[in-house]
Each structure stands twice: as structure tokens, then as C-alpha cells.
Amino acid sequence: MRTPLSSPVSDNSPVRDDNATTDGNSTGPHAPDVTDLGNDVFQIDTRMAGYPGITAGYLIRGSRPCLVETGTAPSAPVVRDALRTLGVGPADLASVVVTHIHLDHAGGAGDIAAMYPAAEIVVHNRGARHLADPSRLMASAKMVYGDALDRLFGTLAPVPADRIRALDDVGAVDLGGGRSLASYYSPGHAKHHVGLLDSLSGDLYVGDAAGVYIPDTGDLRPATPPPDFDLSVAVSSVRLFASLEPSRLLFSHYGPATDVAAILERSVEELHVWVAATEGARAAGLDLDHAVAMVREQTRWRYASLADGAPPEVAEKFERISGAASNVGGIWHWLEKADADSGR
Numbered sequence: 001m002r003t004p005l006s007s008p009v010s011d012n013s014p015v016r017d018d019n020a021t022t023d024g025n026s027t028g029p030h031a032p033d034v035t036d037l038g039n040d041v042f043q044i045d046t047r048m049a050g051y052p053g054i055t056a057g058y059l060i061r062g063s064r065p066c067l068v069e070t071g072t073a074p075s076a077p078v079v080r081d082a083l084r085t086l087g088v089g090p091a092d093l094a095s096v097v098v099t100h101i102h103l104d105h106a107g108g109a110g111d112i113a114a115m116y117p118a119a120e121i122v123v124h125n126r127g128a129r130h131l132a133d134p135s136r137l138m139a140s141a142k143m144v145y146g147d148a149l150d151r152l153f154g155t156l157a158p159v160p161a162d163r164i165r166a167l168d169d170v171g172a173v174d175l176g177g178g179r180s181l182a183s184y185y186s187p188g189h190a191k192h193h194v195g196l197l198d199s200l201s202g203d204l205y206v207g208d209a210a211g212v213y214i215p216d217t218g219d220l221r222p223a224t225p226p227p228d229f230d231l232s233v234a235v236s237s238v239r240l241f242a243s244l245e246p247s248r249l250l251f252s253h254y255g256p257a258t259d260v261a262a263i264l265e266r267s268v269e270e271l272h273v274w275v276a277a278t279e280g281a282r283a284a285g286l287d288l289d290h291a292v293a294m295v296r297e298q299t300r301w302r303y304a305s306l307a308d309g310a311p312p313e314v315a316e317k318f319e320r321i322s323g324a325a326s327n328v329g330g331i332w333h334w335l336e337k338a339d340a341d342s343g344r
């Protein structure tokens, strides 16, 4: 996700964080929100910027406990509290895997590495150096988010290089007891993205490569941010996921979905729809801002979350994690690059 997020209340409000963390959750602002998904898999709400229900991490419990996605740096204490309630202490966590290095997925990597000194931090080799030295990643995020960066994502602390294990295009993470996660390189959303298939459960951790899923409505929307988005590459990654025949998809935004084949088919369709709409806006001579507005309106009917009368907080989830500005901006950037490459 790369789009500036709307604030839940005014940035000047002294009660901002209380509002953000209590909204929609009856268990109180600081109680861990953990959901047992079966097969020793637990979903953890990592509460990016205090928002409930938009960023998920997962613990796979066993003799070698593994965390998938850290959430942001300010999420690290939230994750630690969740792991504690699941019986995983500071010396217990064996591995941490991030599907890619965007800050809503990996921003807590340095903090989590410090909290769990025995854990190996696993990432695709194209992301590894940015976890060891986040300065360039943070500088480019600062350009995108400006003053909102700190509130939304905090600061990714460096991960000691000797704690990082870089994955090639296929790889494996040992979960203990003969169970493992197989990793599959899946670029398109980001060039450092992997999907992870659980050998025991058949769960596939899809990161953002299959888009953003809204469990409240079953909506699926693509996640096509700049600067890496590429249509054919993204479609190939979704096709790769389908070929793995997973039993369930675990979205980082947000949660499990079992209608696997239909959702992955929809994911490909969504990519084509958004690319076609953005191409149409460019062909009509619109600038980017007007293109965003047009594509937002043209695609709106596809999503129950955006229907008249739908709860506004559900619609807001889309804008927070796969905003139209981010999606159209990523497609636009890719189209411009393609034009430049072809000399048009």
C-alpha cells in the first residue's frame, strides 16, 4: 500500500489514538486481537496506525514458531502482546517472514528482530538489503507520505544483516515437526514479493499480490501501487498462486478466504478492469488527478463496500489499504514507462 491515508479524526485531536484504537472493537484498545484459524495458525490484528481490521499478521505455532508479516514499527508491541497470549516468549520465535518490504508488512522487522533475538528474518533477496539498511526505503516513503509517514508507519529499524535470510525465487522456511512454508516469488505488486504455502494446511499467504480482500463484504480490489506494478507480471503471479491449488488464501489485508479459485479469477479480472479504465482516462487526455476520480467512479459499482448505504467505515478500509489514487498512480506510472520504452 502506498497511498496517503485519511486520518480517522483531525490530526490536531489530542484523543486521536484512543479514537482510532477503540473504534469497532469491544475488547478495549490494548487487548490483543487474535483469531484461531485452525492448524495452529493464528491471525493477529497488527492495527496499523491504530486502525482495526486492515493489517493482519499470522503466527504459525509449533516447535519452530513463525510470524508472517510484522506490521508497522508501532505495531511491534501489539504483535508482542499477541504472541505472549499465544505462549510465544522472547526466546521462542524461530522465524519471521515478510511477503514484501512495504512498511505495512515489514516496517516492524527491526523492532521484532530486537524483541525476539533467536528469530531469523526471512525476505526475498530483492528486499533483503533494505531491511539491513532501510535509509533509502524510508527516504522514498517520506517522499510519498510526507508528514503522515510517522503516524502511519513509524520508522523501520535496521535488521542486523547476519539475522537476515534472503530467499531465491523458491525457498523454504522450517516450521518444525516436518512442516514448512514454501516460498514462491510473486512480483507485480512489488518486485520483492513472495507468496508462502503451508505444507500442512495448504494455506497460501498471498501478501498483496492477489489484491485486497474486505471480509465484511467479500469485495476484492487490486493493489497496484507505484513504482513496481506491471500487469503481465502481476497476472502471472496470480496464475502461479492458482496453480499451487491452496486450500485457503490468507490476505494481509485482510484475513482468510476459502473460495480460492473464484477469488484468484476475480483478482485477474480486477487487474484488467483497473488497467483498462486507467488506459481509457489517459486516452481521453485526462491528467492523473482526474483519471483517479474517473476510475474511482467507473469501478465503484463493482464493490458492495462502496454501494450507497454501505457503512462508511468499510469503504474507508479500501482507501486506507488500496486507495484509488495509489492504484491508478501505479498503473499510470507503468503505462508511462511502457510508452517511454517503446519510444512513443
Ligand SMILES: [Zn+2]
Binding pocket: 001, 102, 104, 105, 208, 252, 253
Ligand atoms: Zn500492503
